Amino acid sequence: MxxxxxxxxxxxxxxxxxxxxxxxxxxxxxxxxxxxxxGLGIGFWLAAFWIALLIVVAVFAPVLPFRSYKQPDFNKTLVPPFHSFKEPLGTDELGRSMLSRVVWGARVSLAVGVFAVGIGMVVGTTIGVLAGYFRGVVDRVITVVADAMIAFPPLVLLLAMVTIFERSLRNIVIALAILIVPSFIRLARANTFVVAEREFVTAAKVMGASRLRILTREILPNVLITLLAYAPVVIALAIIAEGSLAFLGLSLPPPTPSWGKMINDGRSKLDTALHLTYVPGAFMVLTVLSFNWLGRGLHAVYDPRRGVL
CATH class of the missing domain: 1.20.5 (Single alpha-helices involved in coiled-coils or other helix-helix interfaces)
Structure with missing residues (x-):
């Protein structure tokens, strides 16, 4: 041979x-x-089921066979839960359906959480990946700005923004997104540092790939996996923040229902109509816990230390 x-x-x-x-x-x-x-366990799947169910009823709330959330019935005021087939969650002091109001409140909470985190994630990831890849002056400037934003008390900044501007869903989403951006900047930057040293990135550089291709094809997909696992936890925090604003009367104006506003409205009737508070409170607690459990499970699946990436 x-x-x-x-x-x-x-x-x-x-x-x-x-x-x-x-x-x-x-x-x-x-x-x-x-x-x-x-190995995620039944808790993860129950949380995923609850979030999926909540999303479905929130999206299709206008066509569901519920009474309008703003339609009063003064003949059926303060009906407790499970005393009526038509109103399984009872009615409030004006006879409005609690079921309809918590479903429409879910629309507000989910919209705020998803859109605020979505905007914050897109902006923060873009800036963080650029800082982690180019480093040098770009990294130092971005890091200083992000650290300064994180150092400022978030609740004070949020209250200032929603007080100055009109109370609308858009302004609340923008205000929360601004507070969320620095967290995603730091997380994306840290992950970019690690991914940029991987063998496939070095191979792409040796083969003459452009910086844009390396960022979009090699680094960004691997960084996004970790960020997507972190996103449900941030959505839960955004829902809590919107509920806090609503509790203080700084969220959407009436008659649009919000879980935080419903909890606040029921405070004065805790001794006679406890369901006015615990029904929206239960929905908020279950939703926040479900998003946290979902994020915990996704992190367990896509944890780089498991060797999955």
Missing amino acids: APNDDAGVIANDRDVSRVDAAESRLQTVGKVKRRAWT
Whole structure:
């Protein structure tokens, strides 16, 4: 056999070995992922079911067979829960349906949480990835600005923004998004530091890939996995923040229902109509806990220390 043929055989054997190693790696990753998903427990799936159910009823609230959330019935005021088939969660002091009001309140809470976190995540991730990849002066400037925003008391800044501007869903979302951006900047920056040193990024640089391709094809997808696992926890915090504003009377104006506003309205009737407070309170607690549990489960599945990434 000629020397060239021997070299070709050796090269082919090496290629086959590399392919086999890559396939073995993919199989290992798949097994780790499946093991992680199956080990999440019933709590994760109950939380996922609750969030999915809440999203469905919130999206389709206008077409659901509920009485309007602002329609009073003075003949059925302060009806306690489970005393009427038509009003399973009772009525408030004006005879309005508590079921309808908590469902429409879910629209507000979910919209604020999802859109505020979505905007904050897009802006913060973009800035954080740029800071972590280019480093130097860019990184120092962005880090100083993010640290300054985090150092400022968030509740004071939020109260100032919603007091100065009109109370609307858009302004509340923007105000919360501004507070969320620094957290995603720091998280995206830290993860970019790690991912930028991985072998596939070095290989892309050696092959002459542009910076834009490296950022969008190699670094960003791997950074997003961690950020998406963190997002449900931030959504829970945004829901709590909106509820706090509503409790203080600084969220959406009446008659739009909000869980925090409903809790505040029921404070004066805790001794006679406890359901005015505990019905929206229970919805808020379950939703916040579910988002936290969902984030915890996603982090367990996509934790880089498990070797899943």
